Structures are given as C-alpha cells and as structure tokens.
Amino acid sequence: MKYCARRLFHATLLLLGVSIFSFVILQLAPGDFFSPMRLNPQISSRTVTRLRSQYGLDQSLPVRYGHWLHAVLKGDLGPSFAYNSPVTPLLVARARNTILLTGTSMLLAWMLAIPLGIWSAVHRGKWGDRAGGAVTSALLTVPDLVLFLVLLLLAVRTGWFPTGGMVSASFSDLNLWDKMKDVAAHLFLPALGLAIATLPTLLRHVRSAMIEVLEAPFIRAARAHGIAERRVLLRYALPVAASPLISLFGFSLGTMLSASLLVEVILSWPGIGPLLVEAIVVKDVYVVMGAVMLSSVFLVAGNLFADLMLFAADPRIRVE
C-alpha cells in the first residue's frame, strides 16, 4: 500500500514535470495561432488583439500555465483555436478511435507473439526457430514508415481494402451490423500494419524469457517427474517467464495513444496522430498540450500498472 502511494506520488511529479516542460517549449515559439491573421488586411489589428486577450495569450507564461493547470484539474484542457471548441471532447473522440486501432493491433500482436514465442523457445535452434528468427530480424530492419507505405500501396493497387478514414461515405445509412462490418474493414489494414511493426520485439522478448526459464533446474525436475510437456510449459514455465512480459505489456498499454501516430497519418485513420500534426502546423497550442499530456498520462499509467501487476504477481519483488 505504501509502495503504491509512493509510486503514485512519483508519477504525479513526473507528469507535472512533463507538463511544465512542454508548456514552456510550446510558448517559446515566436508567433502564435493568431499571428498569420495580422497579415490579413481584412482583419483589423484590434480584432486580433481582442482575440488574443480573449484566449489569454497576452498574459505572462506562469499566469497562463496556472490557468491551464487549474482548468486541467477540472477536466478542461483549454480551447482549440482552429476548431473553435474545447479541446477535451475533440481529444476524447480522437482518442477513442486511436484506442480502437491500437487495442485491436495489440490483441493481434500479443495473441501471435505468445504462442509463437513459446514454440520457438521450445524448438530452439531447430530450423523453424531459425527461420522465425530470420523473419523477425528482417522485419525489425524495415522502417515502420516503409512498412506502412507498402501496405498503402497494396491497398491502393489491389483495391481489396478501403483506404483512408474509418467509415465509408454511406455509413449513416447502414444498419448496426453493416456499420460494424464497415468499421472492421477500414480497421483491418492499419491494425495489421501496427501489429506487424510491434510483433518482432514482442516475439523476441517472449522467446528469450521462455528460454531462460526452460533452462532452470526446476523445469528439468518437473520433466523428470513425468509431468506432461504441455503442463510443464503452460503451468510451470510460463508463469515464471511472465515477469519481463508483464513489464512489456504495461509498456505497450502505455503507448496505446502514441504508438500509432505514423500509421494513422499514412493510412489516414482519424486518431490523435493526424490531429496533433495539424495542430502543430497551425500552432494550436492547447491541442498539442492536450495530446502530449494525454499520451504521457497513458505512458506513466501503463508503467505504473505494470509495476503494480509485477508486485502482485512476483513474490520476490514484495520481499525487497
């Protein structure tokens, strides 16, 4: 309990540090969202000044940060200049799409990585394991950018998958079942791409964790007792190998908002990624702040979750 409270305190401090750091950096920029308006002869300089003071951009940095922090604690992430609406609902809607994408791909990647990793650990050094190792190494060297572009090319050339967006134009006319099918069809390609991009790392970790455990004496003892191989693997070896995997799982939970930026932009999935890139170009600072903070919260929470899970699962950590 005490451990939990201390970790929570550290996480809060960390988030506070991140927020100050990114806030200061964002405000260091010369010019803001309204500066291009000054060049527009149809907008009077008084209007620009009024707009700036309306959004509080004329106040000093610490004051603005204080206001922002105060609002954030009440669940308000500030205004978006470009969308002329509060950031919170905007971000929540985009985050939902991102999580749908990353959640699906995570499920896919982990469901493949665990059985494949165990399999290649058991068949270590045999041709299957070697072939798998070669494929994962090859996949690791393909930059994500290139991978996603290849998938996009595939989609454009073959026409098997819809490209761009999350739903078809006729979405609102469909019934519930067809709506789900439509979203799934759009989801398939980006989720597959992201899963392929994360699979090699996961696979390597599962494999090496299992190999380490399988070499332990207690596994040999279990086998010598004539316990079925299946039971040895799943009931004896896997729980012991789980510790590094739990950390990794926490990390992948944590990157659920930030891992998919590139795939979202390239395959135009309406998640947080494209929103962030747009917001940066037009200097929509509170949207950028909101996106950075939200994904940092996820990352910190993911790591925290992993540590607490480890604490619960591994008695050795509790003793320390």
Next chain:
Amino acid sequence: MRHKQKLVGAVVLLAAFQSFILFAGFFAPYDFATQERERPFAPPTALHFTDTRGNVHIRPFIYNLIDSGRSGEGNRADFDHPYPVHFFVRGAPYKIAGVFASNMHLFGVEAPGHIFLMGSDAYGRDQFSRFLFGGQISMLAGLIAAILSVSIGIVVGGIAGFYGGWVDELLMRGGELFLALPWLYLLFAVRAALPLHISQWEVFLLLVSVMGLIGWARPARLIRGVVLSAKQRNFVVAARGFGASDAYLLRRHVLPQTYGILLTQMTLLIPQYVLAEVTLTFLGLGVGEPLPSWGSLLSSLQQYYVLSSYWWMFLPALFLIPLFLVFYTAADALQELHKSVTL
C-alpha cells in the same frame, strides 16, 4: 570469432555505402536541384547493350522517351537517337564534404539525352542523384544527433555514476522525465516551437540538435551503470588511494571503460535518428525543399496518384532497408563482442 567477422563485414559494407553518399556529387550524374520540367515522373532509364539492328555494344547506351504520337499509348523510346553513356564526364559543379569543388561525374550522357537510373520526380529531377544527395542530409542529421546524445550522456551519466548521492538522484529523475515522454510526440511539440519559416539550414540544425537533446537519457543511464561498477574496481580504488584527482580518475580509468557501450550506442542511435529525420520530413515538419533528404523523397508517396502510378518513386524506401540491416548487424555484433570481452 564469428562476431568479429560479422562486425568486419558490416563495417566494410557500411563504409562502402557511406562513401557513395559522401561522394554523392561524383556518383550522381546531375545536381539535386536540376529540373527537367518536360520529363516529370520519367520511369527509370533502361541501359541498352544491343541496338535496333542487333549489334552488341560494350558501351551501354540509352534512348530518350518521346511522345508516341498516338493517344492512350503514352511514351515510347526514341530509337533513332541513341545516347552512349560516357564515364568520367564534366557536368554540374559540386563540392565534396563542402570543401573540394569539382565537376567530374562518374557517368553521364550528352545533353538532350537524360539518364534517370531511379526515374524522375514531379519536377523532372533525377531521383538517383537526389537519393545520394539526400543521404548526405539524412546521414548528417543522424550523426550529429547521435554525437550530441552520446556526449550529453557521457557527461550526465559520468557525473551521476561517479559522484552518486543526491546528484545522481536528481540527474536520473530528470532522465526519467525524458524517458517517460512519448518521444515522437515530444519531438513534434518541440518542432512546433520552432518558427516554420526560417532558412532550411537553420531548420536542419535546430531539428538535429533537438533530436539529439531529447535522446540523452538512455545513453546516460547505461553509462552511469558502467561508471558505477567501474569506480569500484580495484585498480581505480588503488589509484584513488595514491591520491589521484577525480578528473584524472575519470579521464584515465573510468571513462575508458565506457567506450564499448558508447560505440554500441552510437551504431544504434544513428539509424534511429536518421529514421526520426525521415519521419519528421515525411510529415512535412523537417528539412524542406529544395534540400533533398530521404524523408522528402518519400513524402511524395503521400499522394495517391504518385503511389499508385509511379512504382519507381518507391525505390528510395526499399534502398533504406539494407542500410538499416547493416547498421543493426554492426550494433548486434558490437554488443556480443562487448559482452564476451567483459565476461
């Protein structure tokens, strides 16, 4: 032994690739900004050895593409005008490493002929030349950023590990802040802080230093770990006992033990930063026109018509894969080698 061979192989390949990029001006037939507005999206030029009469030539030659004259058939090769490929020709002036000026090119064809080994882009610029020149920018970005990260890592990690106590605590907590951030997001946030309309070289330098500054935490952690164990080794303790100063100890005994890790980190970080530059530029936030970089070569693929109609625009992306493979192989071998040395 096997790792050593692997390392040597990787280093040789890497050196070959890098010299292509360093001497881009020599290997590229054109300047990166030369436009042939009449030849946008020309497919890769085919090298011919046999002419229309079936005679075989040792010197390869090319045909220009001309309008076939019939609608719907596009371009055809102009068989009446072969242009032989000449070697060591004079052409567009260039500088090697920004110092040695020259106008000698490895190969080229005479004027109305055009040789586009990897096709041409929307402005009729030679993709092959742009790939080589773009490599200079991208590799330079990776190199500078990696050096920056590693140098900050040495200083911070060295101090934290050597002095320990509250200094260590403070520096490592600060590092955690950088590790906890989603770094691509952070890079974007910092990029947002840079003015969008400054000269391309300033953008480049700012971008690179930001990338390097963000990435110091991981090398710093690793170096701290090595320094922590290094300062407790007997000969270090003995030297301290003889009254060696902290600066001397760090310089002579402690930091030399981190060189293995430093080298491995460099080989890992350079491709990472190259990729970061490519990604940022691809998204329109990095190095802009007219400077070529691997990211800007790929960014034209964001348009559907380019992606679906001009397959050769994909070639730069495919050429990146072997480069990264070589880098990772080198890093892998270094890591293994280092492990076997310390054990």
